[in-house]
Amino acid sequence: MFRGKSRQTDKLDTRIREALGNPEWLQGIAVKPDGAVTLVIDADPNALDASEARRVEAEARAMNVKGVTSARAMLTAERTPSSAHTHSEPQQRPGTQRVRKGARLSDEAISQGQPGTPATDRIPGISRILVVASAKGGVGKSTVAVNLAAAFAKQGLRTGLLDADIYGPSAPTMLGTSGEAPQTNADGNLVPVKAHGIDSLSIGYLSDPDAPMIWRGPIVMSAITQMLNDAAWGTPDDPLDLLIIDTPPGTGDAQLTIAQRVPVTAAVLVTTPQEVALADVRRGAAMFSKTAVPVLGVIETMSWFEDPTGARHYLMGEGGGQKIADALGLPLLGQLPMLSEIREGGDSGKPAAAGNGSAANLFHEIARSVALNLDSLQTKAPPRIIFED
Numbered sequence: 178m179f180r181g182k183s184r185q186t187d188k189l190d191t192r193i194r195e196a197l198g199n200p201e202w203l204q205g206i207a208v209k210p211d212g213a214v215t216l217v218i219d220a221d222p223n224a225l226d227a228s229e230a231r232r233v234e235a236e237a238r239a240m241n242v243k244g245v246t247s248a249r250a251m252l253t254a255e256r257t258p259s260s261a262h263t264h265s266e267p268q269q270r271p272g273t274q275r276v277r278k279g280a281r282l283s284d285e286a287i288s289q290g291q292p293g294t295p296a297t298d299r300i301p302g303i304s305r306i307l308v309v310a311s312a313k314g315g316v317g318k319s320t321v322a323v324n325l326a327a328a329f330a331k332q333g334l335r336t337g338l339l340d341a342d343i344y345g346p347s348a349p350t351m352l353g354t355s356g357e358a359p360q361t362n363a364d365g366n367l368v369p370v371k372a373h374g375i376d377s378l379s380i381g382y383l384s385d386p387d388a389p390m391i392w393r394g395p396i397v398m399s400a401i402t403q404m405l406n407d408a409a410w411g412t413p414d415d416p417l418d419l420l421i422i423d424t425p426p427g428t429g430d431a432q433l434t435i436a437q438r439v440p441v442t443a444a445v446l447v448t449t450p451q452e453v454a455l456a457d458v459r460r461g462a463a464m465f466s467k468t469a470v471p472v473l474g475v476i477e478t479m480s481w482f483e484d485p486t487g488a489r490h491y492l493m494g495e496g497g498g499q500k501i502a503d504a505l506g507l508p509l510l511g512q513l514p515m516l517s518e519i520r521e522g523g524d525s526g527k528p529a530a531a532g533n534g535s536a537a538n539l540f541h542e543i544a545r546s547v548a549l550n551l552d553s554l555q556t557k558a559p560p561r562i563i564f565e566d
């Protein structure tokens with residue numbers, strides 16, 4: 178009986194390998210007697226999109242093999258000697274865990290965030306948590322997160338920024354706090370780094386920016402949990418008014434884990450105006466809807482470029498953000514043109530919203546819309562956010 182089963186799974190193993198073409202990148206196959214298959218695929222941390230495409234294709238091919246009832250592929254990655262970083266490895270800080278960039282999470286981490294796993298209770302020192310998310314990388318999500326935080330802080334709100342972008346933590350650069358490390362207080366809690374009136378914690382403070390990182394298993398959640406729960410954001414008597422979480426782009430495991438396991442009050446979706454973004458943004462919205470996180474609306478970035486004569490050039494298409502918002506039944510919370518003031522603010526560690534230029538006004542307006550929508554979600558305390566003109 179057992180022997181028979183094992184022969185059956187062996188056969189399936191062979192058939193799947195053949196269906197995939199016996200590739201070198203296939204590190205392993207686990208076949209359960211019921212035909213459930215798990216593929217372990219070697220991922221190139223420098224070509225994550227290609228690895229993701231490989232993962233999807235491998236799952237599809239495995240599913241086509243007779244006898245396979247379900248197929249799931251996991252990407253794993255190791256640092257290779259051909260890594261872009263050839264210099265010697267920096268020393269790991271005591272008490273921190275070295276993680277590497279790129280890989281999907283392990284089954285264990287995924288199972289931590291399975292649907293139905295309740296999010297942790299409200300965090301005593303934090304009144305509200307706003308997630309800033311985007312379907313794609315490089316659209317300006319971190320710029321929005323940092324500048325919204327700066328706009329809220331300028332309004333006198335106790336504002337925190339948790340940079341959970343594991344693939345490219347940019348808050349330290351954008352806040353001018355690169356190289357800083359959060360201290361621990363007498364209770365052993367991390368003390369956020371303060372800049373521009375914003376309390377910040379970033380994956381970037383906990384890991385070496387020069388070391389390529391691959392995030393493995395529970396490390397993602399434990400780092401985020403630590404920065405969320407074991408940090409001196411506020412106290413029950415004097416809580417942070419708003420914590421903004423800058424999530425990694427996309428709808429992968431890290432984002433799902435945050436949406437499921439963190440008591441998020443609401444999310445905003447950041448997008449550029451390109452039409453092609455719609456499917457991705459829809460997926461992002463669906464993820465939040467499945468995890469019962471209200472989405473306040475869409476923020477469009479890089480909407481246009483204004484030349485010195487004042488003429489607008491819609492380099493990435495026009496009206497895409499509104500179309501996306503309409504398609505999702507959400508409000509368009511604001512549009513941000515391409516402004517050198519915004520980029521320079523990010524590069525120099527002085528967020529535009531912390532200053533007094535035209536970009537500051539734009540972020541202030543968007544922050545106001547976000548605040549109004551956030552308030553409409555509150556059924557009872559905490560107190561309303563009041564924006565003064």
Ligand SMILES: Nc1ncnc2c1ncn2[C@@H]1O[C@H](COP(=O)(O)OP(=O)(O)OP(=O)(O)O)[C@@H](O)[C@H]1O
Nearest residue numbers: 314315316317318319320345514515516519520523
């Ligand atoms: N409205 C804007 N005007 C000019 N430059 C912008 C604007 N928004 C973002 N940028 C610039 O575009 C680049 C990418 O922005 P940002 O890092 O915020 O994107 P992201 O979506 O967070 O990317 P990632 O996927 O790396 O997290 C940065 O150099 C930033 O300064």
